[in-house]
Amino acid sequence: GDGCGHTVMYQDSGTLASKNYPGTYPNYTLCEKKIQVPPGKRLILKIGDLDIESQKCESSYLSIQSSSTLHGPYCGNVMPIPKEIILDSNEATIHFESGSHVSGRGFLLSYASSDHPDLITCLERANYYTKTEYSRYCPAGCRDIAGDISGNIGEGYRDTSLLCKSAIHAGIIADELGGQISVTQQKGISRYQGVVANGVPSLDGSLSDKRFIFTSNGCNKSLSLDEGFLSKSQVTASSYWEETNEFGQLFQWSPDKAWLQVAGLAWASNHSSNREWLEIDLGEKKRITGIKTTGSGSMMLNLNFYVKTFTMNYKNNNSKWRTYKGILSNEEKVFQGNSNSGDIVRNNFIPPIVARYVRIVPQTWNQRIALKLELMGCRIMQANSSFTHSMWQKPSQSTETSLGKEDRTVTEPIPSEETNLGLKLTAIIVPALVVLCLFLFSGICICAALRKREAKGLSYGLSSAQKSGCWKQIKQPFTRHQSTEFTITYSNEKETPQKLDLVTSDMADYQQPLM
Secondary structure, eight states, rough: OBOEEEEEEESEEEEETTTTTSOOOSSOEEEEEEEEEOTTOOEEEEEEEESOOOSSOHHHHHHHOOOOEEEEEEESSSSSOOOOOOSSSSSEEEOHHHHHHOOOOOOEEEEETTOOTTTTTOOOGGGOOOOOOOEEEOSSTTTSSSOOOOOOTTEEEETTTTTHHHHHHHSSSSSTTTTTEEEEEEEOOOOEEEOTTTEEBBBEEEEEEEEEEEOOOOOEEESSSTTTOOOOOEEEESOEEEEOOOSSOEEEOOOGGOOOSOOSOOOOOOSSSOOOEEEEEEEEEEEEEEEEEOOOOOOOOGGGGEEEEEEEEEEEETOOOOOBBTTTTBBBBBBEEOOSOOOOOOEEEEEEEEEEEEEEEEEEESOOOOOEEEEEEEEHHHHHTTSSGGGGSOHHHHHHHHOOOOHHHOOOOOOHHHHHHHHHHHHHHHHOOOOOOOHHHHHEEEHHHHHHHHHOOOOOOOOHHHHHHHGGOOSOOOOSSSSSEEEEEEESSTTEEEEEEEOOOOOOOOOOOOO
């Protein structure tokens, strides 16, 4: 039968495991997968775990066949296995087969192209590293690998947590793509609070010596708060519920109660239909990188409302509503919401939504549609100035082709390196030209002053300048100094000597003025 288990393969990286991993793999099974990276790249493999019940690799083993080399077979759980295998081609075939056995986890491996020599597997934890700061490449497919994480993006993660799974939880990378992560280790804290984010649950954790945080581009501020106060963003809804309790009191579950920062009731729809929606007008186009949701907050059995799954729509002025789609598919992305009415769940948008208007469209819910929310992101200018993290980088050309035209409109273009180079050259050349113009203007003024005084019969101590022209005083080519001081001395003792400080520029890149 099919002995392949968890498999996620992207154009630049992927993860592959035996069936039931980390449980016992089946008897008499076969797994054969071809993996590849873009042409012109070399394939890098890392075996994260290997536990195959066979000492001589006769009936149960793992092997890796490239175009010219066979690596393996590998088996057992104690024999030496290479930590890293670098192939001479961009593709290989993974072959795993098993005979009769009692136990054994099988295997888990990760791969990437030679563009990512700092590849790690899904099983590496932060306490493997001693450096305060480091960067590593996580392969695609680490979200559903067994292993605990503790903590959250705000306080940081316990150092026993899986690195790549924590990065997906934090919204630094997408599970479908993998990506580069930058980690900083800090002193541990007494308690770590577990939350659900991006479909990954983290657990509460106890005191640890160290914790780690991820470096991000900073585009994760609350969009519902403006300088600490509730923003003026408009919130509307398809409908809202008016409840009258047994004492005749009227309670309105209106859309203005949907902000997470507003205590009390949540927004609740008047109808139970997947055509209900909650709309936020942010006032201007913004970059939206995530959303936090919770339910009614009530533990009463008859008010235990929350949204289990939802989709996102967005638009700008005078445009049609668009549905947010999966990063590698053309289908609408369904986000995992809440599993109870009280906990806060976070979902990140990779790539981010760039829009003024967004709608949350509930798909499934418990008892009644009800939610509170908070949007995260930043203004467009802020995002462009700090748009450096791999999470926000544009996909490669081949990826864009698979995403389709509509998906590419979700993200704003990133300033290219050529643009940055042009800005840097402009920043150097413009001040130099200004200094040059000032220098020439000062020289002309000096010459004019000298000729004027000569006409009046005044005696100057610059006779050589009169004979050979004003520009003889300036030695060429110019040399770079902090400042060059010219002293003009008058024969009239009542005149105070004047000093004119001129900052000269390196003229190697400019043509000398014609006199």
